[in-house]
Amino acid sequence: MxxxxxxxxxxxxxxxxxxxxxxxxxxxxxxxxxxxxxxxxxxxxxxxxxxxxxxxxxxxxxxxxxxxxxxxxxxxxxxxxxxxxxxxxxxxxxxxxxxxxxxxxxxxxxxxxxxxxxxxxxxxxxxxxxxxxxxxxxxxxxxxxxxxxxxxxxxxxxxxxxxxxxxxxxxxxxxxxxxxxxxxxxxxxxxxxxxxxxxxxxxxxxxxxxxxxxxxxxxxxxxxxxxxxxxxxxxxSAFDAVANGTKACIADETEALDAFECTLDRAVRERLVSDVPLGVFLSGGIDSSLIAARTQAIAGQSIQTLTIRFGEARFNEADFAAEIAQYLGTQHLELTLTPQAALDAVQEMPRVFDEPFADPSQLPTLLVSRLAREHVTVVLSGDGGDEILGGYGRYAMMRKMERMAQRVPSFLPKLASAVPTSVFDHGLQLARLALPRGMREEVSGDRIGKFCEVLSHDNFRARYREFISQWHPDELVLGTSGQAPCAYGDAAVPAPSDHLKTLMYLDTIAYLPDDVLVKVDRTSMAASLEVRSPLLDYRVFEMAWRMPDSLRVSSDGVGKVALRRLLERHLPKELFDRPKQGFSIPLNDWLRGPLRTFAGDMLSSDRIARAGLFDHRLVERRWSEHLSGRRNWGQQLWTLIMFELWKDRWEQ
Structure with missing residues (x-):
């Protein structure tokens, strides 16, 4: 490396x-x-x-x-x-x-x-x-x-x-x-x-x-x-791999699982060749747990596993990772991510990412890479499972929204998307007590507004692009139409392809190489650490696309069925059978708390107006709404903060 x-x-x-x-x-x-x-x-x-x-x-x-x-x-x-x-x-x-x-x-x-x-x-x-x-x-x-x-x-x-x-x-x-x-x-x-x-x-x-x-x-x-x-x-090309895999589908589930596990084990075995110490990132999720289990078995000795702990319980999988490590018998280490550690790491982002990049999990990934480098030079990771076997929660959400789009007259969401979000907020104040307790914080005016905006589009591809969009470029960026071509709107998709396969394919050619793998490469290399990803071996990728649909997403919407079934062969189900949490930070809270002063400096109207790139009034409004607690604009604001930091470092 x-x-x-x-x-x-x-x-x-x-x-x-x-x-x-x-x-x-x-x-x-x-x-x-x-x-x-x-x-x-x-x-x-x-x-x-x-x-x-x-x-x-x-x-x-x-x-x-x-x-x-x-x-x-x-x-x-x-x-x-x-x-x-x-x-x-x-x-x-x-x-x-x-x-x-x-x-x-x-x-x-x-x-x-x-x-x-x-x-x-x-x-x-x-x-x-x-x-x-x-x-x-x-x-x-x-x-x-x-x-x-x-x-x-x-x-x-x-x-x-x-x-x-x-x-x-x-x-x-x-x-x-x-x-x-x-x-x-x-x-x-x-x-x-x-x-x-x-x-x-x-x-x-x-x-x-x-x-x-x-x-x-x-x-x-x-x-x-x-x-x-x-x-x-x-x-x-992923296009050919998907098309050819679909044509050569292995219909029998057991045969497909055995072939997939054999291919994955080969990929793991090849990635254990190293003249320096090696470990595994273990988050406690499905993908990393499977890689840790197979690495431990193939290596034939106790391996080093590493994870990161968050202070906020809803973001934390460290206890699950520790239980899995104990069951496997690995040498396990963890690092606790505090707001202060994150604040310190934020200042390093433009050095680590010399092109603007705004995936908030860049912070914990950098810190866990540094932890790993204190003990090993190479780690294996579980990256890739979501794209190849339908693991992202947004896939289930998009499929539900698509069913709704087929039932609702198209003019209704178009009308609703023009309604100010404050109207939804007032309505929710009256209806909130009638909602189940677990949904009261999940349902908000901005989420309803986003939902209507997604449904207002005329086709599935456009609806997905809207769903994953943070800002509308034509509203925010001065001097651009916002119509630049990109895979989500313009790439050809292998046929025949249902909605799930379309989403998996588009994320494979766009989100995976330009977000997930950029994050992993830059943060690990900033720590002089090599990361190897067996699930992204191209032969594993091709085999995954030969799997029957039943091994991607279950009838009740749970993804990565194949990985779960394989993991059952090596771990008790109760150690991993839980909802996906992801690898992120409490960004909305931190921007109102420990990162508030820093974020305010980056997003000040004077600063944004002077640069002449963004509509400073729109930025000011979103920042004010976020601070008030009326909206959660954390991700959108983070995207601008990361750009401003990058500009300070590289455009002087």
């Missing part, structure tokens, strides 16, 4: 000058690779490749990068891991190939020598972002893993192509002019809380999409970032 950076200079200036320009780029990524650094440039200074190393496999100098292939034709920088590489190494050795060390990078280069870049990647399972220079063809090829676990940013400007694991590496290049904010990308950010691929917050900079390659000449510069995107080619 590591950080990579580099450039193609279309005005070559010599090797020494190229190395000097490369040095600050890789220095900006030291957190991703604190153990060593490597720089390489060709004689002309046309191609420069840099690497920061977190030593996981072959910690000797033989595993250092940039690394040349045996023939000298290829030079590679590689962020990530190739899982199952030991079997490939054995096959190469049987064919007479000699290796200098025992790293997966060297095995990957051997595969590239034999099969070419496209052929080698097609046969490689793992998480990776790669740049390979081919001296013979005078090309650099960039590759990103299938699901999008490892990031790769590429920018064009000033007769230079720059790339890196994080945006800060591009900005650190002294000859790359800082790009302007992309207002359409900003509109997408305030809607979703992240910037969807392939856009970035900057004009002229892209994210290489998951499952794709891009080959660029070192002699002929691309005209623009749009020109780069036209050259992207796909070597694997």
């Amino acid at each position: 590591c950080g990579i950076a580099g450039f193609i200079n279309y005005g070559p200036q010599g090797s020494a000058s190229a190395r000097a320009a490369l040095k600050p780029m890789i220095d900006s990524l030291i957190h991703r690779g604190p153990d060593a650094e490597g720089v390489w440039a060709d004689d002309e200074g046309r191609v420069a490749l840099g690497h920061r190393r977190l030593s996981i496999i072959d910690v000797s100098e033989a595993g250092a990068q940039p690394m040349d292939s045996a023939s000298g034709r290829y030079t590679i920088v590689f962020n990530g891991e190739i899982f199952g590489f030991l079997d490939a190494r054995t096959a190469f050795e049987n064919a007479g190939v000699k290796f200098r060390g025992h790293s997966d990078t060297e095995v990957l280069l051997a595969a590239i020598e034999r099969d070419g870049i496209d052929g080698a990647i097609a046969e490689s399972a793992g998480m990776f972002a790669i740049a390979v220079y081919d001296r013979k063809r005078r090309e650099v090829t960039f590759v990103r893993d299938r699901i999008g676990k490892k990031p790769l940013y590429i920018g064009v400007g000033n007769r230079k192509l720059v790339f890196g694991s994080e945006l800060k590496a591009l900005i650190a290049n002294p000859e790359f002019e800082r790009p302007s904010i992309d207002r359409e990308a900003l509109g997408l950010y305030v809607r979703y809380g992240y910037v969807p691929s392939p856009r970035t917050i900057y004009e002229g900079v892209i994210k290489l999409p998951p499952g794709s390659c891009l080959t660029v000449s070192v002699d002929e510069p691309p005209a623009s970032s749009a020109d780069l995107l036209e050259g992207v080619r796909t070597y694997w």
